[in-house]
Amino acid sequence: MRRIIICDDNEADRKHIREVCEKYFASIYEQIEIKEFKSGQELLRQPMEATVIFLDIEMKKMTGIDVKNILGARANEVPIVFLTNYKEYMSRAFGKNVYGYMDKPADAQQIYKILTQILDEERDSERITVKKLDGDCLTIPTDRIYYIEGKRRYSIVYTAEGSYMMRKPLREWIEELPPDEWAQAQKSYLVNLREITGTHGEIQLRCGKIIPIGGIYRKEFFEKYDRYADKRWRFQ
Structure with missing residues (x-):
């Protein structure tokens, strides 16, 4: 079963991403487990095995960019998709495992496209x-x-x-x-x-x-x- 991680301090944004992911994976006949976190600190205390992390950039205490950098230092290679309302963060949001950057509220078709890309690349590397x-x-x-x-x-x-x-x-x-x-x-x-x-x-x-x-x-x-x-x- 695939594991999807959503880390965002906004409950409505988490709910939106969760519903889009549920619809996408149901349409391709794959079961998923979705884990939601309200902060970067909470996320980093958990196992990082996942198909993708949807990560809010602007969170209190620890930003999504901070989380990305810590995961990079741990040699974690889970794909990251950033979510934000603040374009000024974009220049710092790039990295080896960053697969996308989406404005809030994230467009469903854009999420479908990035998920398809991640799954295709995963499949090609098997x-x-x-x-x-x-x-x-x-x-x-x-x-x-x-x-x-x-x-x-x-x-x-x-x-x-x-x-x-x-x-x-x-x-x-x-x-x-x-x-x-x-x-x-x-x-x-x-x-x-x-x-x-x-x-x-x-x-x-x-x-x-x-x-x-x-x-x-x-x-x-x-x-x-x-x-x-x-x-x-x-x-x-």
Whole structure:
């Protein structure tokens, strides 16, 4: 479950951000936990594992910029989106993990756009390490995998760089990879939904591979693909 942090000393502003986030993540079929804080001090006492921090700049005692600097000193890399009514702070609100700067009240479409950007970048950076048959380990970005073919206790991973056989059954891939981005098309095929270019009775992949959809997998496959397509394009 994703964790969203909102730190703002204005209750109405927190409520607005919370409602927009709830609507966004409900629309892409993801569950979230939202944690609200009224001050930077309160926020810094909590674990900083989160998808994003919506952070008010102008707060009493400790500003959002102070919080950003402390998090930076702790090597915390959670994306930060600043909220403020004061444009004069903008020049000091930049930083490695600052993904956006929004005037209050934050526009819902602007929040949708920045959340989509954060999730896309997070997804693009996901990597898995696998062990090939020769014993060598290989780290593969998941967005570079087209599809995976299962062969009993083994599997062949087809990527943009080539194909690799390894001692790992398909069921373990199904358990490991994000279920909202991968779907089983047949008993022996697991497909990266990002790589699909057409589904006219069979799956056409960007790499040119065509995979027929097995009858018992058809309903679940298209349910997953429809959710994925809706999630992918709703806020583009």
